[in-house]
Amino acid sequence: MSGFFVVVLLLLLFIIVVQIAKASEYVAILKGEKKTQEQNNRLHATLMLVFLIAGLIGLYICHELLKDKLLPVAASVQGVAIDHMMTVTLVITGIVFFITQILLFVFAYKYRGREGHQASYYHENSRIEFFWTAIPALTMTILVAIGLKHWFSITSAAPPNAMVVEVTGKQFNWIFRYPGKDGVLGKRDYRLIDEGKFNPLGQVWSDPYNHDDVVSSELHLVVGRPVKLEIGSRDVIHDVGLPYFRLKMDAVPGVPTTLWFTPKYTTAEMAKMTGDPNFVYKLVCDQLCGAGHYSMVANIVVETQQEFDQWLASQKSQYELAKEGGAIPSDTTKMAMLPVKAQPSVVSAK
Amino acid sequence: MSSEVYTGQAQRAAVAAVAVHDGDGHAHHHHQSFITKYIFSQDHKVISKQFLITGMIWAIIGGFFSVIFRLQLGFPDKSFPFLETIFGHWAAGGHISPELYYQLVTMHGTIMIFFVLTAGLSGTFSNFLIPLQLGARDMASPFLNMLSYWFFFAASIIMLISLFLKTGPSEAGWTAYPPLSALHEASEGSKTGMDLWLISMAVFVVSQLLAGLNYISTILNMRTKGMSMTRMPLTIWALFFTAVLGVLSFPVLLSGFILLLFDRNLGTSFYLSDIYIAGHALPNQGGSPILYEHLFWFLGHPEVYIVMLPGMGITSELLATHSRKPIFGYLAMVGSLFAIASLSFLVWAHHMFVSGMNPFLGAFFVLFTLLIAVPSSVKVFNWLATLWKGNIQYTVPALFAIGFVSLFISGGLTGIWLGNSALDLHLHDTYFVIAHFHLVMGIAAFFGMFAGVYHWFPKMFGRFMNNTLGYIHFWVTFIGAYLMFWPMHYEGLAGMPRRYYEYSADALAIYHRFQGLNEFISVVAIIVFAVQLMFVFNFFYSIFKGRPVKDPNPWKANTLEWTTPIHVGHGNWPGEIPEVHRWAYDYSKNGIDFIPQTVPVSPAEEEVGETVKTPQ
Numbered sequence: 001m002s003g004f005f006v007v008v009l010l011l012l013l014f015i016i017v018v019q020i021a022k023a024s025e026y027v028a029i030l031k032g033e034k035k036t037q038e039q040n041n042r043l044h045a046t047l048m049l050v051f052l053i054a055g056l057i058g059l060y061i062c063h064e065l066l067k068d069k070l071l072p073v074a075a076s077v078q079g080v081a082i083d084h085m086m087t088v089t090l091v092i093t094g095i096v097f098f099i100t101q102i103l104l105f106v107f108a109y110k111y112r113g114r115e116g117h118q119a120s121y122y123h124e125n126s127r128i129e130f131f132w133t134a135i136p137a138l139t140m141t142i143l144v145a146i147g148l149k150h151w152f153s154i155t156s157a158a159p160p161n162a163m164v165v166e167v168t169g170k171q172f173n174w175i176f177r178y179p180g181k182d183g184v185l186g187k188r189d190y191r192l193i194d195e196g197k198f199n200p201l202g203q204v205w206s207d208p209y210n211h212d213d214v215v216s217s218e219l220h221l222v223v224g225r226p227v228k229l230e231i232g233s234r235d236v237i238h239d240v241g242l243p244y245f246r247l248k249m250d251a252v253p254g255v256p257t258t259l260w261f262t263p264k265y266t267t268a269e270m271a272k273m274t275g276d277p278n279f280v281y282k283l284v285c286d287q288l289c290g291a292g293h294y295s296m297v298a299n300i301v302v303e304t305q306q307e308f309d310q311w312l313a314s315q316k317s318q319y320e321l322a323k324e325g326g327a328i329p330s331d332t333t334k335m336a337m338l339p340v341k342a343q344p345s346v347v348s349a350k
Numbered sequence: 351m352s353s354e355v356y357t358g359q360a361q362r363a364a365v366a367a368v369a370v371h372d373g374d375g376h377a378h379h380h381h382q383s384f385i386t387k388y389i390f391s392q393d394h395k396v397i398s399k400q401f402l403i404t405g406m407i408w409a410i411i412g413g414f415f416s417v418i419f420r421l422q423l424g425f426p427d428k429s430f431p432f433l434e435t436i437f438g439h440w441a442a443g444g445h446i447s448p449e450l451y452y453q454l455v456t457m458h459g460t461i462m463i464f465f466v467l468t469a470g471l472s473g474t475f476s477n478f479l480i481p482l483q484l485g486a487r488d489m490a491s492p493f494l495n496m497l498s499y500w501f502f503f504a505a506s507i508i509m510l511i512s513l514f515l516k517t518g519p520s521e522a523g524w525t526a527y528p529p530l531s532a533l534h535e536a537s538e539g540s541k542t543g544m545d546l547w548l549i550s551m552a553v554f555v556v557s558q559l560l561a562g563l564n565y566i567s568t569i570l571n572m573r574t575k576g577m578s579m580t581r582m583p584l585t586i587w588a589l590f591f592t593a594v595l596g597v598l599s600f601p602v603l604l605s606g607f608i609l610l611l612f613d614r615n616l617g618t619s620f621y622l623s624d625i626y627i628a629g630h631a632l633p634n635q636g637g638s639p640i641l642y643e644h645l646f647w648f649l650g651h652p653e654v655y656i657v658m659l660p661g662m663g664i665t666s667e668l669l670a671t672h673s674r675k676p677i678f679g680y681l682a683m684v685g686s687l688f689a690i691a692s693l694s695f696l697v698w699a700h701h702m703f704v705s706g707m708n709p710f711l712g713a714f715f716v717l718f719t720l721l722i723a724v725p726s727s728v729k730v731f732n733w734l735a736t737l738w739k740g741n742i743q744y745t746v747p748a749l750f751a752i753g754f755v756s757l758f759i760s761g762g763l764t765g766i767w768l769g770n771s772a773l774d775l776h777l778h779d780t781y782f783v784i785a786h787f788h789l790v791m792g793i794a795a796f797f798g799m800f801a802g803v804y805h806w807f808p809k810m811f812g813r814f815m816n817n818t819l820g821y822i823h824f825w826v827t828f829i830g831a832y833l834m835f836w837p838m839h840y841e842g843l844a845g846m847p848r849r850y851y852e853y854s855a856d857a858l859a860i861y862h863r864f865q866g867l868n869e870f871i872s873v874v875a876i877i878v879f880a881v882q883l884m885f886v887f888n889f890f891y892s893i894f895k896g897r898p899v900k901d902p903n904p905w906k907a908n909t910l911e912w913t914t915p916i917h918v919g920h921g922n923w924p925g926e927i928p929e930v931h932r933w934a935y936d937y938s939k940n941g942i943d944f945i946p947q948t949v950p951v952s953p954a955e956e957e958v959g960e961t962v963k964t965p966q
């Protein structure tokens with residue numbers, strides 16, 4: 001019912017506006033074209049100036065309202081660099097923004113059409129044109145240099161002491177795999193995937209490296225220790241989005257990708273810094289992957305090495321789980337016959 | 351100049367052809383049925399209106415979709431029973447389903463970018479302005495021109511049908527990345543809806559190629575006597591580069607789509623490898639979705655300039671006309687269009703920094719992307735310098751042109767953030783991107799289109815649009831655009847992912863703090879949408895009831911289209927085609943308000959344009 005009234009009200013409003021608009025057209029004709037244009041020039045030139053001032057105040061208010069809703073400090077070493085670069089970029093583009101917008105609206109006001117005035121026939125000045133081509137070119141060169149410096153350091157090979165975690169996206173959740181004590185991730189074949197048989201990743205059970213691999217729905221990281229994510233997908237493209245760490249990388253079926261970074265603060269430290277005792281790092285899917293895309297979120301725990309070791313030790317390997325669930329016959333020799341060579345999809349085997 | 355001679359010949363040939371065709375011209379039209387005159391017309395002006403009106407219908411649909419999904423984002427807990435009335439079980443209980451959400455988002459993007467801002471925008475103005483501003487009777491091939499519209503129409507119908515499928519239209523986003531778009535099991539929209547989407551887009555590409563080739567050949571061959579390339583108005587230059595971009599990049603998109611159709615229906619594996627979905631492993635091996643991303647963005651990036659350039663041309667033209675001042679730096683404007691058009695082929699992979707592409711390759715795309723900022727800023731400075739010491743007449747088109755510059759600056763500067771790959775690591779696929787491309791491309795291109803419609807409406811229909819409604823339209827849209835999209839930067843900086851159906855899950859608690867803002871944005875979106883409907887009303891009302899045009903040159907403009915009669919017939923000029931003697935920007939020269947291009951240069955005058963000499 002209230003919807004109906006809103007519609008009627010809007011229609012009425014619309015009719016009134018149209019009537020006023022029609023009437024003002026007649027008034028304009030009565031007044032004469034020239035006079036009307038003069039008035040419009042004054043009105044809209046003034047509005048342009050008002051827009052500028054209100055807009056600048058609006059920017060300030062918007063910033064005050066929203067600045068506390070931004071993310072806490074970057075939680076990775078790489079993220080700190082990115083935040084720093086973002087500040088530099090903000091300052092440079094901010095200066096250009098204010099100069100050009102203020103000039104635009106001030107000109108719009110100042111050079112409004114006035115009776116008896118004429119525009120200047122001024123359309124060229126090669127010196128000034130040279131400068132305003134050269135200065136942006138120079139600025140861009142600087143930004144490219146800063147950007148590529150960070151880009152190459154972030155995308156360089158992971159340091160040798162990095163721990164490895166495998167991240168696999170699927171509609172609509174994330175699966176993490178840890179190499180276990182042997183430090184090596186076992187072979188996988190996507191054709192062996194079988195959720196009912198405790199094998200969500202298609203681990204090849206005949207590969208002994210698989211026997212201690214732990215599979216989890218939570219990403220556990222060690223503070224201060226570089227981590228290399230080996231990223232893949234089971235079905236469509238997903239994206240490992242790490243807003244707190246300022247990073248992301250696509251998870252592409254058939255094309256393994258990697259991302260490494262160094263977490264800076266444990267979850268507990270971050271909880272203290274943000275004043276939010278329930279703080280949890282999140283991994284969000286950042287690539288449209290179907291109807292459940294918006295629900296594809298995982299928790300990340302950043303902890304000390306000791307806590308991590310304890311956690312890992314407390315986890316059963318997927319192999320054990322599968323065995324307990326009766327998915328693997330105790331006699332594994334038959335499985336070992338599997339033609340390993342014909343498996344093109346070995347995601348990671350060191 | 352040999353091209354001069356050639357132009358002259360082509361022109362005489364065209365005149366002769368029309369003379370034969372039209373009999374004794376416009377004293378009495380030979381009998382044209384309603385069908386050949388308004389439907390299967392080969393007159394570029396009618397085709398232009400067909401593109402415009404079809405584009406407007408699509409814009410209403412695409413805008414309406416954004417209102418619906420904004421309702422979901424702004425009021426996720428509220429039930430809107432009318433949604434169930436419209437969408438049936440897709441919106442059971444007055445809540446749209448996730449599938450419907452993604453279908454609306456996908457259709458919104460596809461419609462806005464391709465159907466409105468490509469076909470609707472350059473279809474309208476290329477068709478209308480190229481012959482009229484160059485002094486040609488029609489396009490090089492009026493028949494292909496007509497076909498280009500009807501291919502677009504067919505594409506429209508196919509896309510429209512997909513909206514009514516049982517499984518709904520595509521929901522893979524306007525970018526349609528496989529495997530999501532390749533596998534029927536991946537989503538409801540990946541079933542028949544996706545096939546229709548691909549077929550519709552393939553037909554659309556054909557339409558764009560026919561159109562583009564025609565625009566290019568017309569511009570190169572059909573200019574009137576004296577209209578050398580360097581005397582062309584900047585609108586034409588912009589539309590020329592737009593057409594070139596389309597012709598060079600749309601075929602690549604088409605190939606990408608066709609391979610996708612093969613993967614979907616014929617069991618090929620161009621984009622598919624190692625996939626386990628819906629409980630079974632697929633046999634496909636060796637394909638790569640990243641190949642699709644390259645093929646898509648090889649068009650996708652030039653596409654954003656296909657959307658932008660017409661608006662840039664229109665803005666340049668209108669800022670000069672309405673501030674009664676020559677455009678500043680004409681040659682630099684042409685040069686920067688050329689630079690933008692060329693560079694736009696070397697930056698596509700800035701959409702793919704986090705796709706898994708080789709990071710070393712990424713470095714080149716960073717370089718070229720930030721380089722594009724140089725010609726872009728040259729354009730902005732030239733527009734500012736054009737206003738400087740002008741005598742700005744605040745008509746509705748002038749307002750939209752100034753608004754275009756402001757939006758282009760605001761949205762363009764964040765491109766420098768996103769183009770720098772290290773920052774893109776954080777910002778990619780967040781609301782920061784939504785804010786960026788809506789300001790710089792979505793709203794700005796719409797502003798270019800509005801400016802053009804208000805400016806050339808008198809030429810199209812012999813009447814004016816209502817000014818007061820136009821002023822209201824401008825201010826509400828301009829303010830609304832900033833209110834909607836500026837705060838989205840903050841959401842993006844906070845890492846809020848785009849293409850999310852809702853943020854209410856506990857796991858996304860961090861984004862609950864933006865709920866108030868989302869509500870606000872949605873309310874503004876509804877108001878802005880309502881004002882667009884008012885514009886549509888103004889448009890159609892004015893076609894029939896607008897103030898009639900009395901002066902054939904109501905804006906006192908220099909370009910050739912205003913030398914035609916108020917009601918332009920087939921063939922454009924009743925007599926001979928006028929000859930051009932100067933560039934289009936002699937405003938306020940030697941104390942004279944404006945000097946049309948047809949006025950010969952007096953011996954005392956210094957000519958600008960062909961051989962640009964510095965005054966003083």
Ligand code: HEM
Nearest residue numbers: 416455456459462463523524525791792793848849850875
């Ligand atoms: C009233 C005006 C508009 C509003 C309120 C609006 C709002 C939005 C929002 C909120 C999204 C993101 C949805 C999501 O990611 O979940 C979106 C996506 C998009 N919009 Fe708009 N939009 C408007 C006009 C336009 C215009 C004029 C264009 C023309 C370029 C446009 C092109 C797009 C595209 C390409 C997408 C991406 C679609 C995708 O993710 O596949 N929009 N719009």
Ligand SMILES: [Cu+2]
Nearest residue numbers: 238285289296
């Ligand atoms: Cu996902």
Ligand SMILES: [Cu+2]
Nearest residue numbers: 651698700701
């Ligand atoms: Cu791009």
